[in-house]
Amino acid sequence: xxxxxxxxxxxxxxxxxxxxxxxxxxxxxxxxxxxxxxxxxxxxxxxxxxxxxxxxxxxxxxxxxxxxxxxxxxxxxxxxxxxxxxxxxxxxxxxxxxxxxxxxxxxxxxxxxxxxxxxxxxxxxxxxxxxxxxxxxxxxxxxxxxxxxxxxxxxxxxxxxxxxxxxxxxxxxxxxxxxxxxxxxxxxxxxxxxxxxxxxxxxxxxxx
Numbered sequence: 031x032x033x034x035x036x037x038x039x040x041x042x043x044x045x046x047x048x049x050x051x052x053x054x055x056x057x058x059x060x061x062x063x064x065x066x067x068x069x070x071x072x073x074x075x076x077x078x079x080x081x082x083x084x085x086x087x088x089x090x091x092x093x094x095x096x097x098x099x100x101x102x103x104x105x106x107x108x109x110x111x112x113x114x115x116x117x118x119x120x121x122x123x124x125x126x127x128x129x130x131x132x133x134x135x136x137x138x139x140x141x142x143x144x145x146x147x148x149x150x151x152x153x154x155x156x157x158x159x160x161x162x163x164x165x166x167x168x169x170x171x172x173x174x175x176x177x178x179x180x181x182x183x184x185x186x187x188x189x190x191x192x193x194x195x196x197x198x199x200x201x202x203x204x205x206x207x208x209x210x211x212x213x214x215x216x217x218x219x220x221x222x223x224x225x226x227x228x229x230x231x232x233x234x235x236x237x238x
């Protein structure tokens with residue numbers, strides 16, 4: 031289904047049209063789309079939706095390519111306005127966005143499950159201009175079904191206390207751990223009181 035969000039149209043996929051239970055909204059990793067989730071959501075008892083972030087999949091592109099985590103969070107806000115209150119699962123950049131939305135919209139987000147994935151490894155206290163230069167070079171890399179400018183979402187310069195403020199306001203936050211390395215913002219979120227699940231997606235969904 032198509033959602034109008036400002037000057038951009040967003041694609042919201044209905045993956046499971048179940049009538050019972052709380053809706054689940056899936057937020058993909060960088061360079062992916064809402065159709066990338068496969069059957070990982072199968073254990074969820076309620077309706078399941080997956081959003082194509084702006085600049086990805088079948089959603090529109092931002093003129094000028096000004097992609098930020100807050101732009102993606104506004105995409106999620108538009109989706110929640112359509113489906114109502116929901117639990118959220120986010121991977122990679124989608125996990126960071128899920129954290130922002132869960133903290134800012136605690137009236138609409140009962141719980142959020144954060145998964146590893148591509149996108150937004152930053153969260154340091156100061157800008158890293160060498161890393162920014164690399165992002166510019168990466169614009170030449172083909173990204174199927176993506177605006178090349180979304181490559182700037184691979185990193186972020188927001189300080190860790192910014193992340194901590196959102197983490198402390200969430201109603202329920204779960205981090206899915208697999209023993210892999212995590213960016214600084216993830217560690218800050220854990221210290222802010224998030225629950226951890228050393229398991230798989232199905233087990234994480236069971237904790238929401």
